[in-house]
Amino acid sequence: MGDQETVLFIDTDPGVDDALAIMMAHVFGRVVGLGIAAGNVGLAHTTANALKLLDVIGSEAPVFRGAPQTLVRPAHGAAHVHGADGFGDTGYLPTSRGSDAEHASLALLRLSHAHPCALTIVVLGPLTNLALALSLDPALPTRVRRLVVMGGAVTGQGNTSATAEFNVGFDPEAAHVVFSRWGEFQLVDWELCMRHALPEGRLESWLAHGGARPAFFAAISRKIRAFSHDQGRAGLVLADALAMAVALQPELVLASRRRSIRVELDGFLTRGATVVDWNGRGGQPPNALIAEAIDQQGFERMVAESLGLANG
Ligand code: RIB
Ligand code: CA
Numbered sequence: 307m308g309d310q311e312t313v314l315f316i317d318t319d320p321g322v323d324d325a326l327a328i329m330m331a332h333v334f335g336r337v338v339g340l341g342i343a344a345g346n347v348g349l350a351h352t353t354a355n356a357l358k359l360l361d362v363i364g365s366e367a368p369v370f371r372g373a374p375q376t377l378v379r380p381a382h383g384a385a386h387v388h389g390a391d392g393f394g395d396t397g398y399l400p401t402s403r404g405s406d407a408e409h410a411s412l413a414l415l416r417l418s419h420a421h422p423c424a425l426t427i428v429v430l431g432p433l434t435n436l437a438l439a440l441s442l443d444p445a446l447p448t449r450v451r452r453l454v455v456m457g458g459a460v461t462g463q464g465n466t467s468a469t470a471e472f473n474v475g476f477d478p479e480a481a482h483v484v485f486s487r488w489g490e491f492q493l494v495d496w497e498l499c500m501r502h503a504l505p506e507g508r509l510e511s512w513l514a515h516g517g518a519r520p521a522f523f524a525a526i527s528r529k530i531r532a533f534s535h536d537q538g539r540a541g542l543v544l545a546d547a548l549a550m551a552v553a554l555q556p557e558l559v560l561a562s563r564r565r566s567i568r569v570e571l572d573g574f575l576t577r578g579a580t581v582v583d584w585n586g587r588g589g590q591p592p593n594a595l596i597a598e599a600i601d602q603q604g605f606e607r608m609v610a611e612s613l614g615l616a617n618g
Pocket of ligand 1: 319321322323324345346384430431432456465471472473496545546
């Protein structure tokens with residue numbers, strides 16, 4: 307993408323991996339706004355976490371609360387992964403900083419006019435806010451440079467059910483609205499993220515460095531690192547950080563395929579599953595550029611620099 311600065315609107319449900327992605331966005335791009343989704347631990351916690359994180363990294367980016375509920379059916383969060391408060395239950399001192407009065411969906415529409423054809427929207431949580439913005443203004447995609455979504459499981463290996471990934475599974479109707487009406491977007495799915503976990507030892511060595519960011523991330527990630535270890539994983543899956551790295555440096559993607567992807571809304575066993583038409587059987591036009599391999603070293607360098615470690 308050359309050296310043009312990446313202007314970012316991030317829709318997010320912080321969440322530990324969201325936090326690293328937001329740190330990365332501030333190191334490698336320009337953040338014009340954060341839209342907050344309920345997702346991982348509910349809107350009150352995710353908003354408080356976003357505000358606290360921005361204080362820690364010294365960011366003045368505005369924070370816009372989004373939808374407190376899904377579009378249709380209620381959903382369960384992921385406190386068992388991220389901690390009840392979404393940031394490892396460290397009991398951090400909340401910031402006095404407040405969120406903006408404007409709704410995330412309205413802020414996104416306004417910023418798409420303020421930065422015509424310049425915004426890269428990165429969705430790191432359920433797609434409720436983007437679906438609402440798109441429903442209010444179907445012309446939104448014509449004013450946006452790129453849409454990158456962390457979500458889905460392209461061969462049905464889910465993390466929140468047998469077949470569904472959390473962000474899509476939390477609000478399948480919202481994902482359906484975006485996937486079916488946006489046009490082409492870039493997808494970083496859960497299965498790709500599992501293939502690009504961060505080796506435990508390497509992350510621990512970075513977190514042992516002094517400095518506000520390593521210390522903060524070490525604290526908020528303690529629970530999720532223990533969860534990951536107990537799951538017997540080779541390393542920590544930082545899904546949102548991988549999606550952010552792809553948004554910031556698209557050249558990290560070593561292989562991808564353009565395919566049609568749709569969301570199952572009614573399956574008793576498969577609600578929230580993302581169904582990819584790999585062999586063009588359904589006659590639907592491709593709507594997703596599905597990343598399939600990433601430069602792992604390049605990704606890890608970006609993570610290290612996001613934590614404030616010089617040249618990773
Ligand atoms: O499935 C992974 C996604 O769900 C990540 O965005 C994580 O933060 C959770 O929201
Ligand atoms: Ca997230």
